[in-house]
Amino acid sequence: MTAVELTEASRWYGNVVAVNDVTLTVGPGLTGLLGPNGAGKTTVLHLMAGLLSPSQGTVTIGGKPAWRNPDVYRTLGLVTERESVPGFLTAWEFVLASAKLHKLPDPAAAARTALGIVEMESAQDRAISTYSKGMRQRTRVAAALVHDPGVLLLDEPFNGMDPRQRLHMMELLHRMAEEGRTILFSSHILEEVEQLSGTVQVIVAGRLAASGDYRHIRRLMTNRPHVFTIESSDNRRLATVLIGQESVSAVTLTDGTLQVHASDYGTFARALAKLAKASGIRLTGILPADESLEKVFSYLVAT
Numbered sequence: 001m002t003a004v005e006l007t008e009a010s011r012w013y014g015n016v017v018a019v020n021d022v023t024l025t026v027g028p029g030l031t032g033l034l035g036p037n038g039a040g041k042t043t044v045l046h047l048m049a050g051l052l053s054p055s056q057g058t059v060t061i062g063g064k065p066a067w068r069n070p071d072v073y074r075t076l077g078l079v080t081e082r083e084s085v086p087g088f089l090t091a092w093e094f095v096l097a098s099a100k101l102h103k104l105p106d107p108a109a110a111a112r113t114a115l116g117i118v119e120m121e122s123a124q125d126r127a128i129s130t131y132s133k134g135m136r137q138r139t140r141v142a143a144a145l146v147h148d149p150g151v152l153l154l155d156e157p158f159n160g161m162d163p164r165q166r167l168h169m170m171e172l173l174h175r176m177a178e179e180g181r182t183i184l185f186s187s188h189i190l191e192e193v194e195q196l197s198g199t200v201q202v203i204v205a206g207r208l209a210a211s212g213d214y215r216h217i218r219r220l221m222t223n224r225p226h227v228f229t230i231e232s233s234d235n236r237r238l239a240t241v242l243i244g245q246e247s248v249s250a251v252t253l254t255d256g257t258l259q260v261h262a263s264d265y266g267t268f269a270r271a272l273a274k275l276a277k278a279s280g281i282r283l284t285g286i287l288p289a290d291e292s293l294e295k296v297f298s299y300l301v302a303t
């Protein structure tokens with residue numbers, strides 16, 4: 001039962017603040033670290049892994065500081081985002097080397113167990129260069145797991161995987177979490193985090209924007225203000241009707257194109273069809289405006 005804890009932790013690079021005053025605890029089970037690119041996810045994981053020192057605040061693993069504490073390396077495994085695996089080695093050789101680096105008493109037995117956990121035994125004697133992306137990723141997980149750590153940190157483990165490989169990796173993470181490990185993985189895709197149905201920590205521009213059950217995060221995102229482009233038989237008249245609605249914060253009519261900013265998505269969605277019908281206006285299209293992930297996430301910071 002090893003918890004990872006950040007207390008008022010910040011990390012800056014020169015004048016770039018990558019992580020800004022973050023306090024969070026990650027306990028046993030599966031937790032997703034969600035945020036757009038550049039939000040600071042990698043920096044958080046590297047702080048937790050003891051690869052970076054916090055510029056301010058503290059980062060602990062099992063109550064002990066992560067930085068400058070070699071004991072920590074014995075209790076955690078890190079699967080980095082960049083995929084630097086030597087293709088000329090077999091999975092067996094790669095994982096065995098990791099076991100030897102950890103100076104384990106029986107490296108071969110540890111390598112066998114780790115390769116078994118990730119279900120790579122049947123391909124373990126082939127060169128890594130012949131593997132699929134998913135197999136390479138599982139090999140890297142095995143190398144990070146070889147010393148049986150209580151904490152496993154994975155940076156964007158699903159990147160570039162096809163749906164089948166993704167599913168396989170999700171099952172693997174679930175299984176490891178059920179065994180009582182503390183598993184934290186980063187992602188910029190809400191659906192990915194949702195499917196794993198763990199706790200979610202959302203980080204935006206270096207700050208912790210939201211945290212909790214994924215349903216809570218989903219609700220926050222759904223209830224955020226939405227922008228729609230609406231097509232109807234009489235856009236001008238519909239605009240005048242909509243502007244009187246409390247759930248609508250702005251209406252623009254540009255060259256006949258009607259855009260509506262709904263401050264309360266649920267109320268607006270329920271009212272729109274009724275209002276149009278009552279005014280004798282036929283709705284022909286409702287299109288959500290293209291909103292960047294960054295915009296959706298930054299809404300969370302403001303709530």
Ligand SMILES: Nc1ncnc2c1ncn2[C@@H]1O[C@H](COP(=O)(O)OP(=O)(O)OP(=O)(O)O)[C@@H](O)[C@H]1O
Pocket residue numbers: 013016017018035036037038039040041042043044
């Ligand atoms: N070594 C570094 N020197 C200077 N700036 C850095 C360094 N590493 C990261 N940064 C900056 O810190 C911020 C956070 O980066 P980080 O890699 O932690 O984000 P991320 O959420 O993991 O993004 P991505 O998913 O794109 O890797 C970014 O603005 C990034 O440019």
